[in-house]
Amino acid sequence: METFDITEHSHRRFNPLLGEWVLVSPHRSKRPWQGQQESAEKETRPQYDPNCYLCPTNVRANGEKNPDYPSTYVFVNDFAALQAESPAGSLQETGSLLRAQSERGICKVICFSPRHDLTLSDMEVSEIRKVVDLWQEQYLELGALEYISYVQIFENKGSVMGSSNPHPHGQIWAQSSVPGEPAKETEQQQAYFQQNGRSLLSDYLAEELEKQTRLVVENEHFVALVPFWAIWPFETIVIPRRHFQHLGQITDQEKDAYADIMKKLSSVYDKLFNTSFPYSAGIHQSPTDGQEYPGWHLHMHFYPPLLRSATVKKFMVGYELMADPQRDITPESAAERLRGLL
């Protein structure tokens, strides 16, 4: 009888950060694809677009005029999903299964650069460093607000990821509750820390550095790798070597290294399918609800949808929505391909 081989046989992998499983079907990558093709991102954009609401000096939907900003620029989202003035309240009758709670918050947009034609991978490390500075500043400022329990910094890059404007930008949604994903990560990391006295991601990183098979790129302070439990075909996680909880604790050198790893990783991504590589990326860090979270270990997720080429993506649909996430190529082979592009 054959023996179980994770490079060949269907299996489930456990994600200890979320406490959830992913189904891996290595052999399935041979499947032909006759379905939807995405349009690859158009490559030529002007440095300044008079119709872009994020370019310097342009007027936005609400009538405000952007300043002639030289590096980064942050403002409150004109179509914010969360609002600071939402009145408190809840819906919860005894015995009823209808439960709702008002949610307050602030949604901001962060322009990474005045240049309409750039993405993070085109920017100098020193310019990306200014983005890291702004993330830190915003995390501290928003997190200090009494009613904000969690600050989610993220970027949707590419129209296939729902970004409606190619101007390099990210977002921050800060809110009064801790949302589901960071809540699960809080639980898992705190439990691990209480049991082991070290952070889950420190121990995980040590294992990966030893095994090497899933590493993509690293520098003095950060490592980017394809997690053992990756869901998206070329998903990566960026982990600081030092265990710290949030951007309020990052050192100057680490900020430089953060900018450096962002540059390296996004450049590798762009090379993979020879396109401006789409993804959603986000920083997970400890809640700002006033509690201590010694187990939290800041990290950043990159969830890119592309699977086979610049135009064929992985669909997270029927089985994935109803049952469990599923992937075709193994995390190990994805890491190997990305590493080969360095």
Next chain:
Amino acid sequence: METFDITEHSHRRFNPLLGEWVLVSPHRSKRPWQGQQESAEKETRPQYDPNCYLCPTNVRANGEKNPDYPSTYVFVNDFAALQAESPAGSLQETGSLLRAQSERGICKVICFSPRHDLTLSDMEVSEIRKVVDLWQEQYLELGALEYISYVQIFENKGSVMGSSNPHPHGQIWAQSSVPGEPAKETEQQQAYFQQNGRSLLSDYLAEELEKQTRLVVENEHFVALVPFWAIWPFETIVIPRRHFQHLGQITDQEKDAYADIMKKLSSVYDKLFNTSFPYSAGIHQSPTDGQEYPGWHLHMHFYPPLLRSATVKKFMVGYELMADPQRDITPESAAERLRGLL
């Protein structure tokens, strides 16, 4: 001071089936959309397509020839994500955070009709009834296998939902573990049943039938409604009025009524944006691992991606992937729009 109003203010709603929350931002539906547009499904297809691997008498990728089937047809997926012969095994060293387990299973494809040009909404109720019969038969047959703990029946409809072939068909993935979503629903439903002696969905349905605001369409045995905690813009759940655990227990009359509600709901969907409405749909029912699940109440989810028109969908991206699902229009207004098309 304003009072909290769920038709106007941002809030979170609780999903008691999963034990999770969704962020609702009613005011955000005014947001303009300049992002990606999907291509609407082409409307004209031949009744028979010589190049379709699902049409009767055609030869599939593996060389097998489809019979000249008159109604439904089921076969093992040629590119199955799960395989019956996977050897048992696991990866789990002491102290290691790398955990994997081999997973056995069977993936099948179900053709709903020999006609290449139809969808469920075009079919007669008597023809859909044959699909329901096949679902039942397959659930019983696969569920009876000793190593199968869960049977997921689903349909990906439309290229935007990753369907690579427009021939009307669905899938079944049966496997040796209970995947995450049904596992969460098992926990929630069993806990509710133990506490209340009634199924969670019986009590929920009673509330919805009284409130009426989220109902879409009903018949003698089934109700389709937009759940209070819906994630997708026009998401619905189809709930049988009678509390039963799985398709092995459905009566003949209920099977007719199931076919009827499928016809009605899919027709309403097609009318909404005047297109062959894309969605992923799936039946959740009790695991087949040999245990008793008195709390389980069979139901079917419809997750359609479209938001504003046949070409503008809701993107579940950055915030949604990193934090919590988020929606713009309220479930109540979605239900009202769907009801208005009856």
